[in-house]
Amino acid sequence: MTVNFEFRKQIMDYHVHDVLKYCFQCSRCTDNCPISAVTIDFYTTTGYNPRANILNALLGYKDAIFSADPLTIWGCTVCDTCDEVCPQHIELTEIFTFLKNESVKAGNAPDFIYGQAQAIFDSAKAIPSQPAIERRREQLGIPAVDAPDVNEVQTLLKNIGSDKKLK
Ligand code: SF4
Ligand code: SF4
Incomplete structure (x- = not known):
């Protein structure tokens, strides 16, 4: 070695x-x-x-x-x-x-890492909300989650160069 x-x-x-x-x-x-x-x-x-x-x-x-x-x-x-x-x-x-x-x-991370990073870039959430989850929250009387400011998160990620690492 x-x-x-x-x-x-x-x-x-x-x-x-x-x-x-x-x-x-x-x-x-x-x-x-x-x-x-x-x-x-x-x-x-x-x-x-x-x-x-x-x-x-x-x-x-x-x-x-x-x-x-x-x-x-x-x-x-x-x-x-x-x-x-x-x-x-x-x-x-x-x-x-x-x-x-x-x-x-080096661009060698596993695909699921890039997929997770892309999800955060696209939706400003690690786990984007699903209609089924929103319906369930409503049924249980849990308040809706405010939508994040995607543009603001994308600006922050671009400022640190994260967008260039996405595949
Ligand atoms: S716990 Fe792990 S890192 Fe810490 S001294 Fe032992 S082998 Fe090394
Ligand atoms: S942080 Fe937890 S998962 Fe990671 S090496 Fe240490 S013990 Fe293992």
């Missing part, structure tokens, strides 16, 4: 903050990760593994992360459990957010 020094520096910039925290590779993050619990194959150890991601990230093994199955990066649901249980107080999700952003920049 090749060390990508620029990538390693970027990771360290995210990771260090005020003090360098070493990863023990104790695997407490993986042992408590709900995604690892349902994806890791005990015999082959394939599946979503935050411990392995942290190891490859801190060592600068960019290819090991980005050439692999998209699940390697995008399996994380940002539940923050790993951040809470890490004995070294490593903010794993900070590093995983950086990896996800790099994946989007």
Whole structure:
């Protein structure tokens, strides 16, 4: 495996903050990760593994992360459990957010991520409302949800260049 020094520096910039925290590779993050619990194959150890991601990230093994199955990066649901249980107080999700952003920049994120982003751009909602939902709310006496200002949201997204990342 090749060390990508620029990538390693970027990771360290995210990771260090005020003090360098070493990863023990104790695997407490993986042992408590709900995604690892349902994806890791005990015999082959394939599946979503935050411990392995942290190891490859801190060592600068960019290819090991980005050439692999998209699940390697995008399996994380940002539940923050790993951040809470890490004995070294490593903010794993900070590093995983950086990896996800790099994946989007490279145009390699899974299709469902672009689909979700497109939905937000088009409707200013992560989950656009459906007539059936609106009818159900009315039947239950729940007030209608005000429509978001789509133009305003699109302007904000364009200002940060999100529209150029959509497929
Ligand atoms: S990131 Fe923390 S919990 Fe995970 S292996 Fe390293 S030291 Fe252990
Ligand atoms: S934040 Fe991500 S990596 Fe950490 S425990 Fe939750 S799903 Fe797993």
